[in-house]
Amino acid sequence: MAVQREIELRGIPTVLITVSPEVSAQMRPPRALYPKGFKIGNSLGRPHMRELQRTVLRDALMLLTENTRPGSVVTREYPEYGEQYEPPRVKS
Amino acid sequence: MTISRKCVPFTPFDRTLEKSTIAIVTAGGVHLKDQEPFNIADELGDLGYRTIPQDVESDQLMVTHHHYDHSDADADINVVFPIDVLRELEADGFIGGIAKKHIGYMGYTMQLKAMYEGTAHEIANEIDKGSRADAVVLTGG
Numbered sequence: 001m002a003v004q005r006e007i008e009l010r011g012i013p014t015v016l017i018t019v020s021p022e023v024s025a026q027m028r029p030p031r032a033l034y035p036k037g038f039k040i041g042n043s044l045g046r047p048h049m050r051e052l053q054r055t056v057l058r059d060a061l062m063l064l065t066e067n068t069r070p071g072s073v074v075t076r077e078y079p080e081y082g083e084q085y086e087p088p089r090v091k092s
Numbered sequence: 093m094t095i096s097r098k099c100v101p102f103t104p105f106d107r108t109l110e111k112s113t114i115a116i117v118t119a120g121g122v123h124l125k126d127q128e129p130f131n132i133a134d135e136l137g138d139l140g141y142r143t144i145p146q147d148v149e150s151d152q153l154m155v156t157h158h159h160y161d162h163s164d165a166d167a168d169i170n171v172v173f174p175i176d177v178l179r180e181l182e183a184d185g186f187i188g189g190i191a192k193k194h195i196g197y198m199g200y201t202m203q204l205k206a207m208y209e210g211t212a213h214e215i216a217n218e219i220d221k222g223s224r225a226d227a228v229v230l231t232g233g
Binding site: 001002003004005006007008009010011012013014015016017028029030040041042043044045046047048050053054057058060061062064065070071 | 095097098099100101102103104105108109114117119120160161162163164165167168170171172174176177178180181186187197199211212213215216217219220225226227228229230231232
């Protein structure tokens with residue numbers, strides 16, 4: 001994610017919410033959250049699930065204050081999301 | 093100076109969230125309804141970006157993107173551009189404020205080199221110079 005790296009280089013901390021963690025990990029994001037099983041197009045959750053969206057956004061912003069390893073993607077589970085989807089795989 | 097892809101840029105967050113202004117940058121093709129849509133007829137992808145103002149209403153926004161199913165975003169833009177959610181976090185005092193500018197772009201492009209050298213710089217400049225953001229949350233990965 002070239003855009004995220006460019007913003008970080010300007011001295012502005014960033015955090016990515018990704019639903020393609022393997023793809024994102026290749027770009028070595030400064031900080032990233034993968035809400036497990038969320039499908040593409042549902043970065044924060046499903047439409048109108050406002051409590052879940054708040055939880056995901058809070059968790060993403062909290063990564064700014066946590067001791068994360070730059071370049072890694074943190075996975076969190078949100079059972080309230082419901083049906084899980086497989087993220088895109090990257091060929092090794 | 094070329095930065096190795098193995099190197100991870102990292103700016104420590106030295107503030108508190110409750111005193112911080114947050115900007116959203118989305119690759120999900122979000123823009124204002126009265127802005128020119130992203131060009132989905134171009135096979136190579138549209139390298140442009142749109143600036144979204146601080147006081148935007150979520151019903152003024154729409155998605156133009158041909159590489160993901162955005163029917164959920166059409167129903168509730170917050171699933172890719174969580175502006176209402178951010179406002180709730182501000183009202184709660186969890187964050188200090190909402191940035192003056194946010195960005196939407198179409199994060200699928202075959203013209204990767206042009207993206208790295210062009211649009212990414214421009215978006216970073218907008219955030220750096222015009223948004224007063226203390227931190228940025230990105231979606232669309």
